[in-house]
Amino acid sequence: MAYDLIVIGGGPAGYVGAIRAAQLGKKVACVEKDRVGGTCLNWGCIPTKSLLRNAELFHLMKLRADECGFSFDNLRYDWSKIIKRSRDVADKNAAGIEYLFRKNKVDYLRGEASLESAGVVSVKAAGDKTQKLEAKNILLATGVVSRPLPEFPFNNKTVIGSREAMVLEKQPASIVIIGAGAIGVEFAYFFNAFGTKVTLIEMMSAILPLEDTEVSLALEKAFAKQGIKVLTGTKVVKTATGKEGVKISVEGKTTETLEAETCLVAIGVQPLLPGGISLQLTPRGFIQTTDRYQTSVAGVFAAGDIIGPPLLAHVASYEAIQAVEGMFTDHAPKRINVFPSCTYCQPQVASVGLAERAAKERGLKFRVGKFPFSASGKARAVGEVEGFVKILFGEPHREVLGAHIIGAEATEMIAELGLAISLEATEEEIEATVHAHPTLSEAVHEATGQAFGSAIHI
Amino acid sequence: MASYIEMPKLSDTMTEGTVVKWRKALGDKIEIGDVIAEVETDKAVMELEAFDEGTLGEIYVGESAKAKIGEKLAVLVAEGETAPPKSHAATMPQKASAAAAGTVSSPKVPAQSAPVSGTRIKASPLAKKIATASGLDLSSLKGSGPGGRIIARDLEPVGHAPVPPIAPPAPAEASRRIPLSGMRKIIADRLLASKTQIPHFYLNIEVDAGELLRLRAQINEQLEKAGRGKVTINDFILKAAVDAAVKVPRVNASFATDAVVEYTDVHLSVAVALDEGLVTPVIRQAQKKSLREISEAVKDLATRARSKKLKPEEYQGGTITVSNLGSYGIESFSAVINPPQAVILAVGAIVKKPVVNARDEIVPAHRLAIGLSADHRVVDGAIGAQYLAELRRLIENPLSMLI
Numbered sequence: 001m002a003y004d005l006i007v008i009g010g011g012p013a014g015y016v017g018a019i020r021a022a023q024l025g026k027k028v029a030c031v032e033k034d035r036v037g038g039t040c041l042n043w044g045c046i047p048t049k050s051l052l053r054n055a056e057l058f059h060l061m062k063l064r065a066d067e068c069g070f071s072f073d074n075l076r077y078d079w080s081k082i083i084k085r086s087r088d089v090a091d092k093n094a095a096g097i098e099y100l101f102r103k104n105k106v107d108y109l110r111g112e113a114s115l116e117s118a119g120v121v122s123v124k125a126a127g128d129k130t131q132k133l134e135a136k137n138i139l140l141a142t143g144v145v146s147r148p149l150p151e152f153p154f155n156n157k158t159v160i161g162s163r164e165a166m167v168l169e170k171q172p173a174s175i176v177i178i179g180a181g182a183i184g185v186e187f188a189y190f191f192n193a194f195g196t197k198v199t200l201i202e203m204m205s206a207i208l209p210l211e212d213t214e215v216s217l218a219l220e221k222a223f224a225k226q227g228i229k230v231l232t233g234t235k236v237v238k239t240a241t242g243k244e245g246v247k248i249s250v251e252g253k254t255t256e257t258l259e260a261e262t263c264l265v266a267i268g269v270q271p272l273l274p275g276g277i278s279l280q281l282t283p284r285g286f287i288q289t290t291d292r293y294q295t296s297v298a299g300v301f302a303a304g305d306i307i308g309p310p311l312l313a314h315v316a317s318y319e320a321i322q323a324v325e326g327m328f329t330d331h332a333p334k335r336i337n338v339f340p341s342c343t344y345c346q347p348q349v350a351s352v353g354l355a356e357r358a359a360k361e362r363g364l365k366f367r368v369g370k371f372p373f374s375a376s377g378k379a380r381a382v383g384e385v386e387g388f389v390k391i392l393f394g395e396p397h398r399e400v401l402g403a404h405i406i407g408a409e410a411t412e413m414i415a416e417l418g419l420a421i422s423l424e425a426t427e428e429e430i431e432a433t434v435h436a437h438p439t440l441s442e443a444v445h446e447a448t449g450q451a452f453g454s455a456i457h458i
Numbered sequence: 459m460a461s462y463i464e465m466p467k468l469s470d471t472m473t474e475g476t477v478v479k480w481r482k483a484l485g486d487k488i489e490i491g492d493v494i495a496e497v498e499t500d501k502a503v504m505e506l507e508a509f510d511e512g513t514l515g516e517i518y519v520g521e522s523a524k525a526k527i528g529e530k531l532a533v534l535v536a537e538g539e540t541a542p543p544k545s546h547a548a549t550m551p552q553k554a555s556a557a558a559a560g561t562v563s564s565p566k567v568p569a570q571s572a573p574v575s576g577t578r579i580k581a582s583p584l585a586k587k588i589a590t591a592s593g594l595d596l597s598s599l600k601g602s603g604p605g606g607r608i609i610a611r612d613l614e615p616v617g618h619a620p621v622p623p624i625a626p627p628a629p630a631e632a633s634r635r636i637p638l639s640g641m642r643k644i645i646a647d648r649l650l651a652s653k654t655q656i657p658h659f660y661l662n663i664e665v666d667a668g669e670l671l672r673l674r675a676q677i678n679e680q681l682e683k684a685g686r687g688k689v690t691i692n693d694f695i696l697k698a699a700v701d702a703a704v705k706v707p708r709v710n711a712s713f714a715t716d717a718v719v720e721y722t723d724v725h726l727s728v729a730v731a732l733d734e735g736l737v738t739p740v741i742r743q744a745q746k747k748s749l750r751e752i753s754e755a756v757k758d759l760a761t762r763a764r765s766k767k768l769k770p771e772e773y774q775g776g777t778i779t780v781s782n783l784g785s786y787g788i789e790s791f792s793a794v795i796n797p798p799q800a801v802i803l804a805v806g807a808i809v810k811k812p813v814v815n816a817r818d819e820i821v822p823a824h825r826l827a828i829g830l831s832a833d834h835r836v837v838d839g840a841i842g843a844q845y846l847a848e849l850r851r852l853i854e855n856p857l858s859m860l861i
Contacts, residue, residue, distance in 0.1 A: 397591070424583060424584035424603075
């Protein structure tokens with residue numbers, strides 16, 4: 001019996017694609033070797049948000065209790081409970097997806113899938129039992145794994161990746177984090193909030209190098225204030241592991257050798273290709289796909305991280321839905337072009353559209369509107385005055401080209417600006433939209449006004 | 459002087475039409491050829507063009523309202539002239555309209571004029587701004603955004619979107635969109651299927667039509683004396699096509715996936731040009747008909763085809779087709795097979811030209827070019843050649859067709 005679709009991988013691309021195909025009345029199987037939900041749900045987005053919430057609460061109590069009139073004789077935390085809460089959250093979410101599979105009649109197969117040929121997938125389950133399945137269409141959504149630093153392999157103890165970092169049995173006294181992308185930055189905030197001595201190393205000239213430079217610099221300042229040692233423009237030249245920890249020699253503004261109990265390597269990821277027949281790859285080793293998400297083999301499609309950046313869960317889900325609808329309906333699949341990026345340290349960072357430097361590189365004419373939370377009544381009331389909203393408007397039509405927010409709740413506020421870009425809204429529409437008072441979102445309205453000289457509070 | 463825009467007769471069967479949309483508003487200047495409204499007939503929505511110029515002075519029939527053919531829809535006035543009320547304008551007799559004029563009036567479009575009448579145009583704020591700045595008319599564009607919304611890339615490329623526009627802006631006023639009639643759609647579907655699915659091949663011959671012309675002149679002289687209708691060259695060719703098909707039955711056939719079906723009867727399809735397309739009425743069992751019977755049948759069918767009075771069974775079920783463009787001055791051509799038939803004959807004009815005769819002399823002769831398009835799944839080259847050879851024999855010895 002042949003399936004209409006076999007999905008390999010149960011992450012945000014795989015499980016979403018499988019459910020969408022089932023909703024279209026197709027017979028679908030989803031093969032996952034670890035646990036449904038993928039990295040996002042089990043080892044990424046979701047469990048880290050749980051950890052960061054704990055960090056944020058603890059940090060708040062530590063730093064602002066006095067200001068708010070609280071006092072503690074003995075503020076303590078239980079590390080194992082912090083980790084356990086994060087795992088419980090992941091477990092509950094994974095169970096939710098298994099329920100969705102049953103509800104939508106998706107066959108969920110545990111095992112390691114291999115692409116035998118177009119139309120044939122073999123699944124090796126626990127106990128080496130292998131079965132061959134036939135499918136008219138196959139969707140590869142195998143994702144990525146952490147990439148090690150050359151000559152500094154992961155050892156699950158002193159040299160770890162993000163997956164190990166979120167289940168450390170014991171809180172490290174010190175940690176060096178190599179790579180200041182979203183993962184490195186979030187763990188830097190997390191460990192530092194609980195008092196681990198954190199050094200964050202970034203080869204590029206700013207942390208969160210994909211974000212607007214002004215935002216990166218503001219975050220770097222905030223991190224420095226929190227006590228994180230940030231080394232930008234710095235290269236790791238030598239590494240060594242010992243019994244007590246790691247020794248990492250760096251070169252940058254200063255040349256030094258850092259010693260720490262643990263090193264988190266967060267320099268990026270590498271594709272996790274399925275076994276079986278070879279497919280055409282991109283120069284960076286991801287699976288090459290067409291605009292319809294078709295691979296070099298007819299009937300075999302791919303979506304999510306495995307087809308390359310942007311490596312984001314919401315992008316993966318979007319791609320999988322596009323791919324599946326392209327397979328089974330007359331929908332012409334689209335490629336994503338506007339998507340938000342969010343980093344959940346405190347202050348949070350969120351953006352959508354072009355960074356200022358990208359707008360300049362493209363030679364666009366634009367105007368910048370900016371509003372600091374220090375001028376916002378709500379931000380003052382809740383004591384979150386760090387950060388700002390920055391919006392780029394095109395000239396002469398004043399459409400939103402990009403938006404960048406750093407501050408509390410930035411990740412919740414970015415949706416409005418994503419909608420603005422999708423709808424091709426201009427300054428006028430944002431200006432004409434009444435924003436509730438008092439909210440942090442008023443800063444979006446005021447930043448818009450500031451660009452064109454109509455802001456009231458600045 | 460006021461000039462009235464009346465509901466035109468846009469199809470044979472139309473008795474009344476509905477004004478779907480006024481494209482112009484009161485006070486708009488109208489040039490000859492401007493599309494002023496969209497009118498829905500029983501068949502399609504068509505554009506109503508102005509045959510006169512002036513200012514749109516009054517609209518008598520509002521959007522969604524029906525009007526009989528000839529009924530006044532609107533009036534164009536000269537500058538400064540006031541629009542007459544509709545009842546004063548009865549150049550076409552209208553039942554009871556004069557009596558009712560005082561109390562009943564047709565629905566009118568509200569007097570205020572909007573730059574774009576009626577429906578809302580779905581466009582993004584950015585698209586609207588670009589359109590305003592560059593003077594583009596959004597109503598002429600097709601949107602590629604969600605729900606057909608016009609977005610920036612549907613207009614000219616803007617600075618930050620160096621993406622080629624998916625739907626290039628339509629050149630203003632330069633083209634006319636003619637909705638497909640049912641006939642045009644059938645022609646499009648069937649001939650596309652034919653040309654893409656049938657492996658066509660083509661054979662051509664030139665025959666001497668001298669004898670045919672002489673015989674026809676003799677026959678017509680006698681028919682004239684008897685007060686009866688003349689026979690045409692085409693009648694002879696049709697008769698020859700039928701008689702030859704009886705001799706070479708393989709051409710009177712169809713491809714049927716797992717078999718070739720040869721038909722006993724020759725149902726002859728004859729291509730007849732109409733203003734809006736063409737039809738191929740069928741002379742049934744043409745192999746049983748004399749030249750005169752074929753001649754009468756084709757006259758009757760062609761006349762009724764032009765007045766759209768054919769019944770479906772009269773243009774369906776043909777087994778072989780003849781298309782003659784000779785009367786249009788075409789000397790030779792190739793035709794597209796009329797599926798599910800296997801062959802079609804393309805007949806040109808009789809042309810007087812020098813030929814070398816059997817005695818090696820160059821002499822003037824009346825020559826007729828005939829092309830055969832054949833479905834190679836049914837007919838091979840040699841069969842096609844046999845059929846054309848038989849056709850040549852009959853046309854060059856036309857007397858044999860009268861016996």
